[in-house]
Amino acid sequence: MRGRDVILGILNRSPRTGYEINDILKNQLTYFYDGTMGMIYPTLRKLEAEGKIKKETIIQDGKPNKNVYTITSSGKQEFNDYMQSKVSPESIKSDFLLRLYFGESILSDDQVIKLIDQEITRKQQQLNSIKDNADRWKEKGMQRLQNITLSYGINYYQSALKFLQHIRSQL
Amino acid sequence: MRGRDVILGILNRSPRTGYEINDILKNQLTYFYDGTMGMIYPTLRKLEAEGKIKKETIIQDGKPNKNVYTITSSGKQEFNDYMQSKVSPESIKSDFLLRLYFGESILSDDQVIKLIDQEITRKQQQLNSIKDNADRWKEKGMQRLQNITLSYGINYYQSALKFLQHIRSQL
């Protein structure tokens, strides 16, 4: 699972600009793929050089020009190969948990509480954000399997929050 | 949160060999940091070159020699700086969810079921593995904050499993 698989998958649905891809990553894939703007353009460039996607420049009035990318048959081939390949295991990086792990006798009680409160706030914001977005997404048409990924995300944030609030109340 | 922070944090507790560091990553940090053997040695090498850690070679009989690494005061400084720095947001990469997201009209029903069943199996194994390990860890001495990270992990796997089993039963 590399950035190119994600981008190819998005373009496999419909042609998009780099900006739109960023939007999808931020709003629909947040809790299972963290791709940044800085990764999108270099990847699009490579994919284009390899002939996996095609660029079409659209001149706009009053707005910057946009480059719309379309997947080619060779790109579709690569995406299909990816979809049939072995699923790679999930990978999580939680700086929050790492600090708790190392925190004993390094962080003061106040610092620990602050750490947990901050994490609760972050998770709460993320939960709100995917919930807000879900409505717009549903209007534009959400597929059955995509709806499962959304519920997965909501369930994930909710259970993490419940746990964090529980331990918070115990100290 | 980079590999070096993790290694520095482990060595800040007590001197270790690369092999022992790997063991800790695999057994205690699995669900919030995915570091591989291939990352440990290069990082140890860099840290040593920078004077953040010191190597001491211990000649063993009947076993390969081992290199025990100890943190230096400059290494401690870097680790403390890390612990006081801003917490970076969690990042998750789930190939499983990505495939569900793209799966509509590409994967057959059978393939979707297989995907979910495989994920259930993986999560089940990870849960069993951290539970098994927790007993040994507790015997060797587990700190209060570390116990929170362990519970977090168990809670995470259990709620993911519950969700997956629920959607599995609905199709």
Add this chain to the structure above:
DNA sequence: TAGACCATGTAACCCGTTACATGATTAG
């Protein structure tokens, strides 16, 4: 008038992965 949104890209760098390379002891 400040901030958000639209919109794109490159060069240099860094971190980590992969592939390559070795080998003895111990438990089942």
Add this chain to the structure above:
DNA sequence: CTAATCATGTAACGGGTTACATGGTCTA
């Protein structure tokens, strides 16, 4: 006799991040 455990490293590569670079429109 086979697999697991102990034990370490390097060279080359790749993917992604960071810093740098630009600028108009629209909304509060």
